[in-house]
Amino acid sequence: MFSxxxxxxxxxxxxxxFSEKHFRTLVDWQIEQGSSALVPCGTTGESSTLSNAEHHRVIEICVEQAAGRVPVIAGCGSNDTTNALLHLNFSKKCGAAAGLVVAPYYNRPNQDGIYAHFKMLTEKNDLPLILYNVPARTVTDIKPETVAELAKLPTVAGIKDASGDLSRITEHRLDCGTDFCLLSGVDELSLAFNAAGGVGAISVTANVAPKLCAEFQAACASGDYDLARDLNDRLYPLHKALFSDASPGPIKYAMSRVITGFPTELRLPMTPPSEASCNLVDAALENAGLI
Incomplete structure (x- = not known):
């Protein structure tokens, strides 16, 4: 479904x-540069500091500005199942193609609770779901056997896997079938992820290097791994630098270096990246040929 x-x-x-003006410009630029879909209100979008009204406005503007040129996968995650359903209902109503739903965080549900969370969402809303597994942030981990059970639900279409465990790609591919969409959630692992059967990435780096990231993914899809490795070498220092301080501080700084006037403002408790982090980002942008 997505790649x-x-x-x-x-x-x-x-x-x-929320700056609608800057966001609309960003959406247009991403599409012009070759991004194949857009994810508003994910982790990088600081969704945890948005009010529900702001959350829904960001999704609405993204769908409106994309205007059908690429699909929008709306961030709909919450540690409250009822609130996640609220986001899903809004996203379907305003025309999103799917919802990205992170494993419930903070509450620390067991695997039965994780399954029940997603199952309830599929029963109450028929918008396609992309599971999002990022144990480093949520503490909970959607285990491969749970993913296999969730994949049997009619609207669960794939997973954004940020577990960092590359062996899971093969497990998911074997257990969930060829129609289950496997997307990397860790930029620096995307080369290996795709080689193992992935079809793309929900990416932080693509915010600032959309054309290079699109070319990298196209090379992987065509089986040209010589080109993919070359592009990955250009991007790899940037992948690392963007997490040299708390995200999304470094990526917003990087975007201000590439897009004149792009705001670097963060919401507390996030604070600007350190000078050392900014220096790493600058060097990585130069390596990638972006500045």
Whole structure:
């Protein structure tokens, strides 16, 4: 259903408020540069600091500005199943193609609870779901056997896997079938992820390097791994630098270096990246030929 380079979009803020102007410009640029889908209100979009009204407005603007040119996978995750359903219902109503739903965080449900969370969402809303497994942030881990059971539900279409465990790609491919969409959630592992059967990435780096990330994914899809390795070598320092301090601080700084006037503002408790982190980002942008 989804493949290629899919940016997990940042949410631009100016004077504490969501900047629709900058976000619309970002959506257009991403599509022009070759991104194959867009994810508003993911982790990189600082969704945990958005009110529900803001969360829904960001999704609405993304769908409106994309105008059918690429699909929008709306971030709909919450540690509250009822609130995740609220996001899904809104996303379907405004025209999103799917919902990206992270494993419930903070509550620490067991595997039965994780399954019940997603099952309830599929029973109450028929929008396709992309599971999002990122144990480093959520503490909970959607185990491969749970993913296999969830894949049997009619609207569960795939997974964004940020577990860092490359062996899971093969497990998911074997257990969930060829129609189950496998997307990397860790940019620096995307080369190996695709070689093992992945079809793309929901990416932080694609915010600032959409054309390079799209070319990298296209090379993987065509089986040209010599080109894919060359592109990955250009991108790899950037993948690492963007997590040299708390994300999304470094990626917003990187975007301000590439897009004139792009706001770097963050919402507390996030603070600007350190000078050392900014220096790493600058060097990585130069290596990638972006500045």
């Amino acid at each position: 290629g380079s899919i940016p997990a979009l940042v949410t631009p803020f100016c004077d504490g408020a």
